[in-house]
Amino acid sequence: MASARAWLPPVAAASSRRAATGAASGFPPKCGRGAGALTGPSTGDAPQTYPARLTKRAEFLAVRRGDKRRGRLFLLEVLDRGDGGPPRLGITVTKKVGNAVVRNRIRRRLREATRVYAARDMAPGTDYVIVGRRDILDAPFAALKDELARRFRGKALSRTLHGQ
């Protein structure tokens, strides 16, 4: 049963590679900090799946052209790729927020909240970039996951409901 599902994630990885352009001439020296987890196989329940990651600088820059949904804890940028493939996620925490320990912790909480609770609310064919803020450090985990799920649904809320 598990082996049958094994082929799905590589599709996502391939699509991300195709989206890469030559614009990424180098690493951003200071500010740009993308983060993400690794592609993993689905184990049955949707909440335990972490989406495909954005890794290239060009991909992050592309999402910046999309919609921006400002939240209390973070800024969410959304771009519809239009290909209907799996959703992808990138996380950015700038150096202005804090030192490496603080940035790591913010990134990990965001990733875990997405993996466990909010990934099901992401729309297919869409790239998301979360720009984390320092408040995430002290925010209750429940509040974080609710905020995340609400922002993911965003405009697509009605469509999701309609589908159900």
Added chain:
RNA sequence: CCAGCCGGUCGGGCGGCCGCAGGCGCCAAUGCCGAAAGGCGGCGCUUGAGGAAAGUCCGGGCUCCACGAAAACACGGUGCCGGGUAACACCCGGCGGGGGCAACCCCAGGGAAAGUGCCACAGAAAGCAAACCGCCCCGCCUGUAUUUCGGUCGAACCGACGUCGAGGAAAACCACAAUCCCUGAUGUGAUGGGGCGGACCGAAAUACCGGCGGGGUAAGGGUGAAAGGGUGGGGUAAGAGCCCACCGCGCGCCUGGUAACAGGGGCGGCACGGUAAACCCCACCGGGAGCAAGACCGAAUAGGAACGGUGCGAAGGGCAACCUUCGAGGGCGGUUUUCGGCCCGGCCGUUCGGGUAGGUCGCUCGAGGCCGGUGGCGACACCGGUCCCAGAGGAAUGGUCGCCACGUUGCAGCGCUUGCCGCUGCAGCCAUACAGAACCCGGCUUACAGAUCGGCUGGCAAU
């Protein structure tokens, strides 16, 4: 027990649920993604951040580049001595200086008689030595005091500065500047002499104040971070290395030490201010860049080369040729023309090389950890045994919940040595500080809640 110094270790624990990355084994598959390089599963076991992983300040390994395995200049660094080390700006042991009662701590600690520069403010003067106040001597002037000597001390004339005193008178005073002695008649105080006291004048001497001039000084004052050795004594008009002792300094000698240096005695008589984290001089060291190093694989597109096929000198480009020119131009030849000699040149296919995106490697066994022994005061070295201990890559090592420990705050109770005390219970907070490997080592520096171990010093108490 209190106060302190030095060194070391640790820096939350247990559990539930859900996850991530590496390694090994087994299973699955011969698939899927990609043009290729290459990448992509499941299960089990196992491993998975630090003392600073930080700052990126030194020293190396490693890699590439340059080169004559060179030297010099420049530039940069280091700077007491000896040792350790792969090396160092690190470490250890000493020396010197400074601080502390002590344990111990701190020091950018070569050269200032090679040269140049600087020394603000203040101060008379900041490097040539001089002299503001002061001190001393001499001369002159003025004044004061004292002593001595001489003279003078009102009222026609003569005498008289005053005093020369307690019975009366007179006079005078309401207080003394002096207020005593001798003589002893015309005898209770005459006379004379002395003493005492005052004012003034003059002279001299001495001392002192002040002024002016000349000279001698650098002890003292004052300014300063620093004032031309320090302290004491002698000496002197006052002073001064002027002389002496000790200390300091300089020179050379002896002794100890591998050396830095220490000790001793001798000579010199002070000449030589500070600053080298000012330039500088001396000695020694250093080629440059860094894992985004570098190696390999390697598209699409564009461009390059070779070969083959096709096509053919069209567009276009390059070169050469007479005169002149900055250039435009002219000449010559040919001529229907927007012309000219030579070379390259289009399209298709195959192959090759460079190389971008991308991918893989580099990538963790190492000047390695632990234990023991030997040598050494020690840093450390050597020997033996044993272990394998993160390798990610826009970056894993986690998220969340519960309990506990620790801490802290408040309340209540108890205890006494009544205190910023200890213990117990309950409740709240925090549930930890600093901080996240990025090629790897050795250091340095900086940050850090708290816990804990060992050694040492000073004090108090007890034995």
